[in-house]
Amino acid sequence: MPEAWIIDAARTPRAIGKIGKGALAQVHPQRILSTVLKALGERNDIATEDLDDVIAGCGTQQGKQAACIARMAALDAGWSTRAPGLTIERFCGSAMTAVNLGAMGIMSGMQNLVVSGGVESMSHNSTLENRVPFIDSGNKHLRAQYAQPHQGICADLIATLEGFSRADTEKLALKSQQRAAHAIENGYFDKSLIPVFHDDGSLALDHEEFPRPQTTLEGLAQLPAAFAAMYDFPLDEEGTTYKSLVEQEYPDINIEHIHHAGNSSGVVDGAAALLLASPEYAKAHGLVPRARIISCTTAGDSPVLMLNAPVPAAQRALKAAGMQIGDIDLFEVNEAFAVVPMRFMRHLEVDESKVNVNGGAMALGHPIGATGAIIIGTLLDEMERRDLSTGLATMCTGGGMAPAIIIERV
Numbered sequence: 001m002p003e004a005w006i007i008d009a010a011r012t013p014r015a016i017g018k019i020g021k022g023a024l025a026q027v028h029p030q031r032i033l034s035t036v037l038k039a040l041g042e043r044n045d046i047a048t049e050d051l052d053d054v055i056a057g058c059g060t061q062q063g064k065q066a067a068c069i070a071r072m073a074a075l076d077a078g079w080s081t082r083a084p085g086l087t088i089e090r091f092c093g094s095a096m097t098a099v100n101l102g103a104m105g106i107m108s109g110m111q112n113l114v115v116s117g118g119v120e121s122m123s124h125n126s127t128l129e130n131r132v133p134f135i136d137s138g139n140k141h142l143r144a145q146y147a148q149p150h151q152g153i154c155a156d157l158i159a160t161l162e163g164f165s166r167a168d169t170e171k172l173a174l175k176s177q178q179r180a181a182h183a184i185e186n187g188y189f190d191k192s193l194i195p196v197f198h199d200d201g202s203l204a205l206d207h208e209e210f211p212r213p214q215t216t217l218e219g220l221a222q223l224p225a226a227f228a229a230m231y232d233f234p235l236d237e238e239g240t241t242y243k244s245l246v247e248q249e250y251p252d253i254n255i256e257h258i259h260h261a262g263n264s265s266g267v268v269d270g271a272a273a274l275l276l277a278s279p280e281y282a283k284a285h286g287l288v289p290r291a292r293i294i295s296c297t298t299a300g301d302s303p304v305l306m307l308n309a310p311v312p313a314a315q316r317a318l319k320a321a322g323m324q325i326g327d328i329d330l331f332e333v334n335e336a337f338a339v340v341p342m343r344f345m346r347h348l349e350v351d352e353s354k355v356n357v358n359g360g361a362m363a364l365g366h367p368i369g370a371t372g373a374i375i376i377g378t379l380l381d382e383m384e385r386r387d388l389s390t391g392l393a394t395m396c397t398g399g400g401m402a403p404a405i406i407i408e409r410v
Contacts, residue, residue: 003279004106005289006407009377010039010194011272014365015209017122022204024269025123027196029058029065033119033271034076039194040115040275041079043081044287049080052111053365056087057094057118060125060366069119089369091398092297092336094118095272096372100296102405107293109342112281117273120367124269147245151398152227154306155259155337157246161305162343166258169338170220170242173263173362175352176335180359181213188358188385192272192377209217210266220262228257249304260274265293265340272373274329291380294406295320301400307340309402310394312346317392325350328406329388332375334395335360344394358382371395376405383409 012032016022024032033056041048056070071085092096095118102116149157159169183189184207195206231243246253277287297316301309310333318325325348333341333355341355358378361371372395379391394404 002107002109004103004293005277005279005282005410006086006291006293006380007275007282007289008040008044008114009192009274009285009380010036010043011192011374011377012036012194012196012270013205013208014268014270014367015205016268017267017365019084019123019126022123022258022269023209024121025291027198027204027369029119029121029124030069030072032075032121032196033069033073035196036194036271037073037077037079037115037118038274041077044275044409046275047285049082050113051079051083051115051188052105053102053114054083054085055098055114055116056085056392057089057098057369057372058087059091059094059120061087061089061126062128064124065121070200073119085387088399090403091366092366093372093395093397093401093403094369096376096393096395096403096405097298099274099373099376100298100405103293103296106276106278107184112278114276115273116276117271117373118370119271120369121269122267122367142163144212147248147308148303148399149231149242149245150227151306152264153231153242153246154265155339156227156237156255156257157250158305158307158343159258159339160255162254162339162346164339164342167349168342169258169263170217172338173220173343174215174217175365176359177211177213177215179357183358184208184211188382189378190380202394208364210268211363215262222264223260225257226260226264231255231257246304259337265336265361266365268367270365270370270374272370272377274373274376289410290384291407291409294408296403296405298401298403301402303400306398306400307336307396308343309400310344310396310404312338313394313402313404314348314392317406321406323406328390328392329354330357330379330383331355332379332391334366334371334375335362336366336396338362340396372403376407380407
């Protein structure tokens with residue numbers, strides 16, 4: 001099978017995703033993404049007319065993020081009009097799926113040069129009206145058949161079933177903040193980080209805005225549980241609640257609500273992308289590979305426990321690569337909630353010293369449509385810094401799914 005090479009990875013800093021608080025809240029999402037595209041083009045001297053596709057994940061394709069933001073961002077970057085664009089959505093896994101699709105296009109022999117990534121302006125998303133409720137577009141028969149609670153409720157449910165305590169999750173949340181602070185202080189993210197500018201040329205953001213290095217265990221212990229109040233809140237005129245949805249599958253469950261703002265992912269704005277090429281194209285155009293993609297896949301799992309699919313996704317990716325879990329040097333498992341990497345490490349027997357070593361979304365934030373590309377780039381940067389060979393990235397998504405990818409340094 002032909003190989004797909006990763007030539008480069010770039011991303012913006014992540015900004016607080018709230019109007020009036022975040023540095024990117026007034027920057028158009030197309031510009032946030034085009035900033036990354038333009039940087040990849042200039043850093044690698046891409047002949048953009050050769051691009052077979054520009055694939056971008058975006059979780060909320062409404063308002064400023066509508067109208068195929070991949071194509072609009074490519075045009076905003078000044079790229080050739082011959083470079084097409086495709087915008088996709090797989091909830092939180094959108095950008096990782098975009099990378100996987102780009103890799104599959106190259107590995108199939110049908111494409112040679114692809115840019116894949118994603119963008120999410122969560123500050124913009126908060127301004128939208130008449131949004132479809134999460135996992136419910138009016139298909140109540142589907143909701144009744146596959147009880148799909150709010151993702152925060154799922155996190156608390158998984159913690160209850162797995163026996164993870166609030167203290168357990170807060171220890172990991174603190175470690176995420178400490179690791180992120182160490183990485184930032186020592187410049188571990190600098191290779192991939194691209195500053196964002198306003199239209200008038202003034203700087204919008206050149207550093208991570210969300211981390212809270214002053215976090216303590218005592219402070220985390222004082223935060224109120226974020227999802228307890230919504231558990232009994234009526235979702236429709238018939239009185240359906242998240243509690244009733246959960247009890248369809250777990251009638252005797254007594255959920256302990258332990259997740260809050262400190263041990264859940266942060267709401268942020270940001271974008272990221274990777275430049276992918278076939279070996280033949282790369283060699284002919286002087287592009288030097290940083291890694292090859294060994295396998296990429298997606299797995300489905302229980303919609304009720306919608307955050308659990310990273311485990312079967314990783315197992316599927318390993319099987320496709322003919323590898324064992326012990327063959328992987330480093331892991332990135334998106335910290336949508338603390339229980340996601342905790343369960344991953346428990347069920348696959350992975351040591352904490354190999355997972356999210358520079359912090360994760362609890363400290364740095366989770367721009368839904370972009371995070372998958374961000375963590376692949378973070379993984380690659382750290383593999384190079386430590387002179388390691390193999391890495392695996394995965395993340396949960398809405399609906400009970402997870403993409404996964406295994407990369408190997410060239």
